[in-house]
Amino acid sequence: MGAPIGYPTRMDTFLRELTERALDVARSAGATYADARYLAEEWESVDAQDQIVQSVDRGVTAGIGIRVIADGAWGFAGTARLEAGDVEAAARLAVEIARSSVPLLKSPVRLAEEPVVDTTWTSPVIEDPFAVSLEEKIALLLDSTKRMQEVAGLSIAEASMDLWRRTSFLATTDGSRIEQTITQSGAGIRALAINDHEVQQRSYPNSFRGHYANRGFEHIRAMELPSNAARIASEAVELLSAPECPSIDTTLVLDAPQLALQVHESIGHPIELDRVLGMEAAYAGTSFLTPGDRGRVRYGSDQITITADATIEGALGSFGYDDEGVAAQSDVVIENGIFKKFISSRETAPEIGEERSNGTMRASGWDVIPLIRMTNINLMPGSSSLDEMISTTDDGIFMSTNQSWSIDDKRVNFQFGTEIAWEIKNGSLGRMLRNPNYAGKTVDFWSSCDAVGGPEEWGVWGTPNCGKGQPGQTARVAHGTAPARFRGVRVGVHG
Amino acid sequence: MTVKGGGPLGEERMREIAAGALKAKADAVHVLIFHSWGGLTRFASSQIHQNTWREDLEIRVMAVADGARIGVAATHSLDPAAVAKATEDALAVARVSPPNPEFPGLAPPASAPAKSGFDAATASTSPAERADYVARALAEFQADMTGAGYVESVADEVLVTNSLGLSMFGATTHAGLSVMAMTGDSSGVAEIIEPRLSAIDPVAIAQRAVSKADRGRNPQPIDAGRYTVVLEPAASSTLMQFMGYLGFGAKAFLEERSFMSGKIGERLCSDLITIVDDPLGAESLGLPFDFEGTPAQRVTLIDRGTARDVVWDRTTAQKVKRDSTGHGLPPPNSSGPFPLNLRMEPGSSSLDELIASTERGLLITRFHYSNVVNEKEAVLTGMTRDGTFLIENGTLKHGVNNLRYTQNAIEALSNVEGVGDSTEISSELFFGGSRAPALKIHDFNFSSATTH
Incomplete structure (x- = not known):
């Protein structure tokens, strides 16, 4: 019997038995706990620029990752070589790796209890994106770039599409067996206008390759990319001659996609319990939060309620079970401005007295260990609206669509740039502004929020490029947001 | 018993x-x-908490039909049937x-x-050997310090072949050690990346990190503003790597998105600066x-301050009727060529001399989470971390709280007053490694400060 070929979308008996065989070998070698995770990820990616298809890439990566605890320490080995002998060798190596850690172990790993499950979970798909013809996908992207190019003064028109399907099978020595299939789709367009000094860009529906969700091709059709091409191209060209964002302290209104990244960087990462406990100290950094801050620290104004919700249907950060076999959950992280809860794992939750992981451990591939990752970290809707926020602002700036982000290693001092902004004067939008950015400190910033848009303006924005860990991993997460308003923010930070 | 992994x-x-893929009924095949x-x-927290090993392989097939129709597919399986399916x-x-039309x-x-x-x-480093590097590094720590970091040992093999008869094979290894020492209110870091693990001295790296953390105790707040800075090699590398990302590739150059566009032959920065990409x-x-x-x-990208060239692949080189410089990325590639082996040439000053010649300024160990503010002008922003010190009258006075820089990288390289006499390979959050010396730069702009 051989390894899988082609693009597997369903588990077969061979793969289940191979995965379970890894557990048996790890246990025989001395593991007191083990989980083995088979993952096959199929992808398709199409890039077009200026009516030329720049690249079409298809493929599948498949392998097994074996994580063990032996003598109280973690070990992990992952292999793409799916012959039985290779997987068995990887299982034994994982145990040897764990034992190599023991001389430097301060306290043995203890995992929070978790119910044993034997189940399957599949993300919702109306139209299988891999069944849509490549010709149709190419035509959609080429048409979008053509419409952008028809705008006078535009320099470059780009369009892209990414599709993934992850089929996984997790087996644990606790007895859990979990099979999941998650289909993810995303696409976007970008218009660039260039002069001697600057590159100005506008993107739709979002920057960094667009808008992503746990959905099928229906998600891409709903974007209506070609219909928005001329508008963003015109805005990119207009930005070249727009006045620069002034350097002032002012009222700032952010659109929902920009707020998604603001939530990501200044709430999503600081609430990761591995960062709080120092496990990422040398690389991504730590957090300004401490375990004692739960229920005590004011994180923002009473407008700010944040959830970590892996159960939102169709959201990019949703799943049935995490890669430790913990069911997807929904937790309130910040309630009316007061910090309540971290996102955790089976190892870290007991370290701060929590009885159960809230299910956020995910690995980007079969070849890396699960880490605490954001699920869907959401700023819950308020009662205002974008129109109301602008109409009740005498003097301010409205910024849209992320272009740049940076934050310190404890997640305090941040600076974000957006693609475009407009002045707000006497309750109305005024001139377009180029090179907008703003800076602040996390708690000060969230405390300055005096309005959040309502449910009708609330949506979930996928962030497919969250980096963390060594070896580096890229997670697909999401953030539900509506536009919001902040007072007294420093804008226009120039070099 | 040692379990053998990889090889x-x-x-x-x-x-x-590759032979199976090369037989495909296509006009041409590249594997x-x-x-x-x-x-x-x-x-x-001074213990090994994540300990991993992996073996991966990828067979990536590019097929050409009707002269210029291109398709690429990949598999991570050695099974001949999987390779055939990818083909x-x-x-x-x-x-x-x-x-x-650009093929x-x-x-x-x-x-x-x-x-x-x-x-x-x-290539065959055992888990116990990596753990020994950690133990030897942590043995240098003071009693109240905790340590974090990594030890890595990796081997790679690459084959490039095509239906025209091309065949190139290469094998490389690299090893890395990063050590971060932390006290209650300070931290220090040192990192080394080398082709051979045996070239890495964990004691020396740990001592550097410990020394920084110790000297940085009781950091003082400091106002944002323009300072003379001495950038250690890791911080210099960050500026150079972002310049590589933004402007040293021919696609950005031809699209006039690069700070190098239209500047070849012109003075770009200080004549103390020479940057090459040297695989x-x-x-x-x-x-x-x-x-x-x-x-x-x-x-040679920048030669004693003058813009000389960018790196080219076959697609971009064909557009201007010149030859590729051998900087193409794996197909399908919509990003253009990229400089993966940047090096800033060393100067003549030791790090101690750069500090000693500074009346008032800041010593920066490394930057954190840098990003682009203005693409074409190469304006960057990011934070300092793990060893930021006030220099007064040529000596390190005390540690300071970290600062955010917002600075035009080209302007910074125009303000260089001195270049370190040795180079180090450093990694950056968003990129691989590059080799750079320390730099002394005047009027480096810090736009805000943080709380630690």
């Missing part, structure tokens, strides 16, 4: 794997095979893709310069050929 496939085996294995041991898929994609054709057969970058001992250098980690199968060249 080379070797050129012959990789050519056998890339990557094979990688190795371990990474992370430590935090079929690549051809199927090619047949329905519009012709690409330059496949690379002709050529010989790559000789380069030996594979160390068998590094062939004995100290670089690079292969002597690129992923299109073009022999790699050393390219």
Whole structure:
């Protein structure tokens, strides 16, 4: 019997038995706990620029990752070589790796209890994106770039599409067996206008390759990319001659996609319990939060309620079970401005007295260990609206669509740039502004929020490029947001 | 007993794997095979908390139909049936893709310069050996300090072959050690990346990190503003790596998105600055050929302050009727060529001399989470971390709270007053490694401060 070929979308008996065989070998070698995770990820990616298809890439990566605890320490080995002998060798190596850690172990790993499950979970798909013809996908992207190019003064028109399907099978020595299939789709367009000094860009529906969700091709059709091409191209060209964002302290209104990244960087990462406990100290950094801050620290104004919700249907950060076999959950992280809860794992939750992981451990591939990752970290809707926020602002700036982000290693001092902004004067939008950015400190910033848009303006924005860990991993997460308003923010930070 | 993991496939085996794909009924076929294995041991709170090993391989097939219709498909399985499926898929994609008028054709057969970058001992490093590096580093720590970081040992094999008869094979290894020492209110970091693990001295690296953390105790707040800075090699590398990302590739150059566009032959920055991309250098980690199968060249990007060239692949070179410099990325590639082995040439001053010549300024160990503010002008922003010190009258006075810089990188390199006499390879959050010396720069702009 051989390894899988082609693009597997369903588990077969061979793969289940191979995965379970890894557990048996790890246990025989001395593991007191083990989980083995088979993952096959199929992808398709199409890039077009200026009516030329720049690249079409298809493929599948498949392998097994074996994580063990032996003598109280973690070990992990992952292999793409799916012959039985290779997987068995990887299982034994994982145990040897764990034992190599023991001389430097301060306290043995203890995992929070978790119910044993034997189940399957599949993300919702109306139209299988891999069944849509490549010709149709190419035509959609080429048409979008053509419409952008028809705008006078535009320099470059780009369009892209990414599709993934992850089929996984997790087996644990606790007895859990979990099979999941998650289909993810995303696409976007970008218009660039260039002069001697600057590159100005506008993107739709979002920057960094667009808008992503746990959905099928229906998600891409709903974007209506070609219909928005001329508008963003015109805005990119207009930005070249727009006045620069002034350097002032002012009222700032952010659109929902920009707020998604603001939530990501200044709430999503600081609430990761591995960062709080120092496990990422040398690389991504730590957090300004401490375990004692739960229920005590004011994180923002009473407008700010944040959830970590892996159960939102169709959201990019949703799943049935995490890669430790913990069911997807929904937790309130910040309630009316007061910090309540971290996102955790089976190892870290007991370290701060929590009885159960809230299910956020995910690995980007079969070849890396699960880490605490954001699920869907959401700023819950308020009662205002974008129109109301602008109409009740005498003097301010409205910024849209992320272009740049940076934050310190404890997640305090941040600076974000957006693609475009407009002045707000006497309750109305005024001139377009180029090179907008703003800076602040996390708690000060969230405390300055005096309005959040309502449910009708609330949506979930996928962030497919969250980096963390060594070896580096890229997670697909999401953030539900509506536009919001902040007072007294420093804008226009120039070099 | 030691369990063996990984091990080379070797050129012959990789050519056998590629042979099936090369027989495809296409106008032309290009095959890339990557094979990688190795371990990474992370430590935090002075104990090993994540300890991993992996072996991956990828067979990437590019098929050409009707002269210029291109399709690419990949598999991570050695199974001949999986390789055949990837080949079929690549051809199927090619047949329905519009012709690409920019396709330059496949690379002709050529010989790559000789380069030996594979160390068998590094490739077969055991978990116990990596753990020993951690133990020896932590043994240098003061009683109240905790440590975090990683030890890594990795081996790679790459085969590039095509239906025109091209075949190039390379094998490399690299090893890295990063040590971060933390007290209650300070931290210090030191990192080293080398082709061989045996070249890494964990004691020396740990002592550097410990010394920084110790000297940085009781950090003082400091106002944002313009300062003379002494950037240690890791911080210099960040500026250079972002310049590489933004402007040293020919696609951005031709699209006039680069700070190099229209500037070739013009003075760009201080004549103390020379930047090259040098995959062939004995100290670089690079292969002597690129992923299109073009022999790699050393390219001088900035020569004593003057813009000289960017790096080219076959597509961009064809547009201006010149040759590729051997900087192509794996197909399909919509990003253009990229400098993967940047080096800023050393100067004549020691780090101590750069500090001693500074009346008032800041010593920066490394930057954190840098990003682009203005693409074409190469304006960057990011934070300092793990060892930021006030310099007064030529000596380190005390540690300071970290600062945010918002600075034009070209302007910074125009304000260079001194260049360190040695270089180090450093990694950056968003990129791989590059080699740079320390730099002394006046009027470096810090736009705000943080709380620690």
